[in-house]
Amino acid sequence: MTVMTIVAIIAVLLHLLVCLILWLLIRFDVLEVKGTFLPFMLLVPVWGPLCTVLLHTRNTVLGKRLAAPTLERMRVEDQERRSVLVEDRSAIADTVPLEEALIVDTPKQKRSLMLSILNENPSRYIGLLQQARLNEDAEVVHYAATAMAQISKKEDMRLRQLERAYEADPTSDKALAEYCDYVGEYLASGLVQGHARQMQRQKYAELLALRLERRFDDGVARALARVRIDLGDETGARSVIDELLARDPESGDAWLLRLSLEASRQDGKAVAEAVDEIRRRHVYLGAEGRQTLRFWTDDGAGEAA
Structure with a gap:
């Protein structure tokens, strides 16, 4: 064996x-070098290990100074992306099918769209479902009536629950309340x-009268006046409206209730x-x-009021 071989x-x-020493240092996180750099270090004598040490030195010296600004920049960019508002079109997506079901000409399309409403949230379509019950298509009418029955059952259950809780x-x-x-x-x-x-x-x-007895509230008083007008209870409605006006003579809502009451009595002079x-x-x-x-x-004098 020659000297050169030895x-x-x-x-x-x-x-x-x-x-091996460098690999152990990397393995135990002493050197800040990625593991993917190891083949280069192993296959390139002298320069491979030397570059590994230089890379560690660079990461140690520059990394700490660059880490904070880099992380801060990333945080700001992330906040900017999160702040972008995306239009919520869920309500539009929910309201289109039933409206289409009432105007499209094909009975098959009407029935298909009505079935999709039954599987979504029919409570949001009460007004349109009531219109659908007058549709000329018998199946559409059946689907609308079924949906209304489901909604009514759900609302009745909730009403009974609250009634029992109050009792x-x-x-x-x-x-x-x-x-x-x-x-x-x-x-x-x-x-x-x-x-x-x-x-x-x-x-x-x-219930409104009972709430008003416990604590006076303008909103409750206005609701009580309106429902008493609907019931034809002129005396009860007038007493509530008079109290509202006594508390606030400039209340526009109270004066409109007074106007509504006089109109319901068909008393032109009082109006x-x-x-x-x-x-x-x-x-x-x-x-x-x-x-x-x-x-x-x-x-047109109403414009000035």
């Missing part, structure tokens, strides 16, 4: 020893009709007096209120 073997063994603790203001508000929503939904609707109106008026009083006081009514007042005036 020197070469020693050099290779020394190189392998150095690579279990009639002194609870929270239980009373939840039960009362739900009866109001139930009436507004249009699910209950005929004699049952009249009974629920009466119950709603009783004219209410209109004159609104004008005289320059009561602020808002857009809808001005429209109502304009209906009762011939000269």
Whole structure:
């Protein structure tokens, strides 16, 4: 064996020893070098291990200075991406199918779309489902009636739950308010009709009156006045409206309720007096209120109120 061969073997063994040491240092996270750099270190004598040490030195010296700004930049960019608002089109997606079901010409399409409503959230389509029950297609009518029955059953169960909760603790203001508000929503939904609707109106008026006895609230008082007008209880409605006006003589909502009450009595003179009083006081009514007042005036004076 020649001297050159011996020197070469020693050099290779020394190189392998150095690579082994460096690999152990990388393995135990002493050197900040990725494992993918190991083949280069092993296959390139001298320069491979040397570059590994230089790479570790660079990462150690520059990495700490670059880490914080880099992370901060990434955080800012992430916040900017999160701040981009995406339009919520779920409501649009939910309302289109039933509207299409009522206007498309193909009965098959109508039935298919109506079935999709039954599998989604039919409670959001009460008004359109009531229209669908008048459709010329018998199956569409059947699907709409089925959906309305499901909704009515669900609402009735919820109503009974709140009623039982109130009856279990009639002194609870929270239980009373939840039960009362739900009866109001139930009436507004249009699910209950005929004699049952009249009974629920009466119950709603009783609950509102009870809430008003415990604590006066303008919103509750206005709701009570409206439901008493609907029930034809002129005396009860007037007493609530008078109290609202006594508390706030400039209340536009209260004056509109007064106007509605006089109109329900078909008393033209009382309506004219209410209109004159609104004008005289320059009561602020808002857009809808001005429209109502304009209906009762011939000269457009409602615009000034």
